[in-house]
Amino acid sequence: MKTNSLTENLANLVAGESALIQAIHTDDALRQRLLALGFRVGKHIEIIRKARFSGPLQVRIGTTDILLRRNEAAKIMVEKL
Amino acid sequence: MKRVALLGMPNTGKSTLFNRMTGGSARVGNWPGITVELLSSKILLGGDMVEIIDLPGIYDIHGFSEDEQVVRHFLHDNVPDLAIIILNATQIERQLSLLLQLRQYNLNMVVLLNMADEAKKFGISIDTAKMSASLGIPIFLLSAKYGNGYQEALQSVTKALRYSTPGMAEELRSQLEQDAHIESEMTRVLQNSVQVPMRLPDNLTTHLDHIMLHPWLGLPIFFGIMYLLFQGIFILGQPLQTGIGDLFSWLREAALTPLLSGLPAILQGLLLDGIYNGVATVAAFVPIIILFFLFMAIVEDTGYLSRAAFLMDALMAKLGLDGRSFVMLLMGFGCNVPALMGTRVMRSRSLRLLSMLVIPFSLCSARLQVFIFITAALFAPKSAALVVFSLYLFSFAAAILTALIFKRYFPNSEPFVLELPPYRFPTIRQMLLRGWHEVYHFVHRASKFIIIGVVFVWLLTHFPATATPAGPDTWAGQIGSWLHPLFKPIGITAELTIALIFGFVAKEIVIGSLAVIYGLSGHALSGALALQLDWVQAYSFMLFTLIYTPCLSTIATLQSESKNTGFTLLSLIWSLAFAWVVSFVFYQSARVLGY
Numbered sequence: 001m002k003t004n005s006l007t008e009n010l011a012n013l014v015a016g017e018s019a020l021i022q023a024i025h026t027d028d029a030l031r032q033r034l035l036a037l038g039f040r041v042g043k044h045i046e047i048i049r050k051a052r053f054s055g056p057l058q059v060r061i062g063t064t065d066i067l068l069r070r071n072e073a074a075k076i077m078v079e080k081l
Numbered sequence: 082m083k084r085v086a087l088l089g090m091p092n093t094g095k096s097t098l099f100n101r102m103t104g105g106s107a108r109v110g111n112w113p114g115i116t117v118e119l120l121s122s123k124i125l126l127g128g129d130m131v132e133i134i135d136l137p138g139i140y141d142i143h144g145f146s147e148d149e150q151v152v153r154h155f156l157h158d159n160v161p162d163l164a165i166i167i168l169n170a171t172q173i174e175r176q177l178s179l180l181l182q183l184r185q186y187n188l189n190m191v192v193l194l195n196m197a198d199e200a201k202k203f204g205i206s207i208d209t210a211k212m213s214a215s216l217g218i219p220i221f222l223l224s225a226k227y228g229n230g231y232q233e234a235l236q237s238v239t240k241a242l243r244y245s246t247p248g249m250a251e252e253l254r255s256q257l258e259q260d261a262h263i264e265s266e267m268t269r270v271l272q273n274s275v276q277v278p279m280r281l282p283d284n285l286t287t288h289l290d291h292i293m294l295h296p297w298l299g300l301p302i303f304f305g306i307m308y309l310l311f312q313g314i315f316i317l318g319q320p321l322q323t324g325i326g327d328l329f330s331w332l333r334e335a336a337l338t339p340l341l342s343g344l345p346a347i348l349q350g351l352l353l354d355g356i357y358n359g360v361a362t363v364a365a366f367v368p369i370i371i372l373f374f375l376f377m378a379i380v381e382d383t384g385y386l387s388r389a390a391f392l393m394d395a396l397m398a399k400l401g402l403d404g405r406s407f408v409m410l411l412m413g414f415g416c417n418v419p420a421l422m423g424t425r426v427m428r429s430r431s432l433r434l435l436s437m438l439v440i441p442f443s444l445c446s447a448r449l450q451v452f453i454f455i456t457a458a459l460f461a462p463k464s465a466a467l468v469v470f471s472l473y474l475f476s477f478a479a480a481i482l483t484a485l486i487f488k489r490y491f492p493n494s495e496p497f498v499l500e501l502p503p504y505r506f507p508t509i510r511q512m513l514l515r516g517w518h519e520v521y522h523f524v525h526r527a528s529k530f531i532i533i534g535v536v537f538v539w540l541l542t543h544f545p546a547t548a549t550p551a552g553p554d555t556w557a558g559q560i561g562s563w564l565h566p567l568f569k570p571i572g573i574t575a576e577l578t579i580a581l582i583f584g585f586v587a588k589e590i591v592i593g594s595l596a597v598i599y600g601l602s603g604h605a606l607s608g609a610l611a612l613q614l615d616w617v618q619a620y621s622f623m624l625f626t627l628i629y630t631p632c633l634s635t636i637a638t639l640q641s642e643s644k645n646t647g648f649t650l651l652s653l654i655w656s657l658a659f660a661w662v663v664s665f666v667f668y669q670s671a672r673v674l675g676y
């Protein structure tokens with residue numbers, strides 16, 4: 001593990017950055033959905049792009065690409081790589 | 082009869098497999114949430130009749146959205162004799178969780194890892210024998226779209242059906258909550274049977290998305306694509322439609338008129354001016370319908386809809402909607418009914434209702450027929466396509482305005498999380514199936530509504546028998562003059578008013594009833610309309626047609642999906658009032674400006 005690692009929320013990352021998922025702070029229903037889409041603690045996540053006008057993020061976990069709004073991304077804590 | 086259910090996450094190819102097994106035409110599309118209802122079909126398998134059931138996708142067995150509940154209720158009420166679990170092989174790493182959840186229900190299962198073709202391209206290798214051994218379930222690789230591995234899969238399904246079905250163990254439910262258990266189990270199974278490359282090779286999807294989702298060009302490209310598609314439908318479809326219309330007129334003159342000349346005049350009138358003219362005018366639209374749905378099928382299957390959701394979500398959020406609502410608006414271009422049902426993927430009731438309030442403004446293919454006919458009659462060929470496109474813009478504008486007005490009554494904080502599938506291209510077979518399905522649907526509707534509709538119009542415009550046909554003394558004329566004060570300020574004549582009343586049932590009837598009212602079809606009808614109306618009246622009529630209630634089926638769907646009569650009435654009254662106001666503002670301003 002790197003010494004200068006940062007814990008941040010996912011919404012703060014910019015396109016091209018990668019991170020490891022540390023915690024998911026959402027309600028149970030959304031948590032279930034995120035788990036099914038591959039969001040699990042310890043997984044590698046990459047920001048592919050962010051839409052204009054504070055639109056959604058496109059992220060990649062393994063072989064799945066997912067769109068999610070910044071609101072939701074802000075509830076996912078990651079460790080930037 | 083034994084029952085086989087297809088289960089899996091959304092967009093894994095369940096409907097594609099269903100179609101392959103049953104020869105059916107379940108709607109297939111590269112969008113998680115195309116199937117929201119149960120669909121079943123019976124086939125002969127290993128000497129027995131077996132019922133195959135296509136289900137909506139589920140992300141996990143405790144999902145909260147309405148389409149997921151459909152599946153849960155189904156599994157609870159009718160335990161299938163065999164569940165075919167379909168997983169996307171390229172996403173086996175995460176989709177295994179659903180399989181592990183389902184395994185705890187003690188169902189009789191066969192697992193098919195679909196999209197084997199894509200997995201191979203991505204360099205993902207799966208050892209099904211090892212995986213099968215570590216799970217104790219038969220597992221096969223399959224490509225439902227292209228058919229590779231299908232025979233083996235079918236054999237194993239037939240074999241598995243011979244075993245008796247274990248019941249569903251209710252007490253295992255509590256165990257389902259143990260996600261940690263599932264996680265370690267996933268790692269165990271994947272470890273020795275699946276290999277995924279560290280970094281996916283850059284593929285077509287990556288390159289295309291660079292352009293399609295470009296920060297600045299994305300939206301202009303979206304509108305450009307829409308414009309080209311509709312331009313294409315118009316340019317290709319319109320000559321076909323006139324051609325077929327002419328053919329029907331010729332058939333009437335050459336064969337039907339002489340053939341029926343022995344009948345009493347009134348019966349001749351009903352058969353020729355009523356039913357034949359009405360139905361022929363509507364039937365001329367079949368090529369446009371086919372073309373339209375072929376294009377729709379391509380767009381749906383490419384996966385571009387999810388891209389549209391990405392591009393538009395920021396704007397939709399300001400309207401109290403989300404990217405999925407926008408995609409439903411686009412699907413509404415085909416038909417509003419499935420688009421309304423597609424909102425089942427939303428969990429928040431407010432968001433669902435607000436989406437259902439805006440979807441009926443989506444310019445469906447039935448309304449498109451009216452517009453194509455009217456614009457061809459009243460506008461120069463060069464501007465006709467532009468006029469139709471402007472109506473699409475009005476359709477968006479009506480939806481946006483409605484959302485802005487009503488969003489405060491339907492507040493929601495539904496999260497927006499959506500899978501972005503890779504681009505895929507439909508096979509010819511898929512396109513033909515879809516085209517055939519839509520023609521069937523159209524003919525079905527036509528035989529149900531249109532014939533009854535045009536007969537009614539004919540009766541209204543020809544009785545009482547003393548009145549001149551279609552004159553002011555007929556029943557239709559009386560209704561027209563009674564409603565005249567309401568429609569005169571928006572430039573709509575008595576004849577058009579009658580057509581609008583019937584258009585309430587289904588928009589396909591509008592042109593058919595005009596044909597009956599004028600006693601003309603094809604070119605002759607266009608000519609008569611052009612003589613009687615100017616372009617301002619015609620455009621006002623089209624605006625009204627665009628915005629007021631699409632059809633009875635839409636109203637019935639609004640009611641059955643919302644289960645709230647107040648809401649259905651709100652949608653009905655709002656669309657009527659809104660249509661009138663828009664037409665009024667347009668018509669009066671155009672007149673004031675001197676047009």
Ligand SMILES: Nc1nc2c(ncn2[C@@H]2O[C@H](COP(=O)(O)OP(=O)(O)O)[C@@H](O)[C@H]2O)c(=O)[nH]1
Pocket residue numbers: 089090091092093094095096097098108109110111112113114115116138195196197198199223224225226227382383505507
């Ligand atoms: N490449 C590939 N695409 C497939 C395969 N099976 C289905 N698809 C595509 O995957 C998408 C989803 O298919 P669909 O049957 O609607 O999935 P469902 O939501 O599970 O019913 C469509 O674009 C299909 O054409 C396959 O074996 N290979």
Ligand SMILES: [Mg+2]
Pocket residue numbers: 095096097108109115116136137
């Ligand atoms: Mg489906």
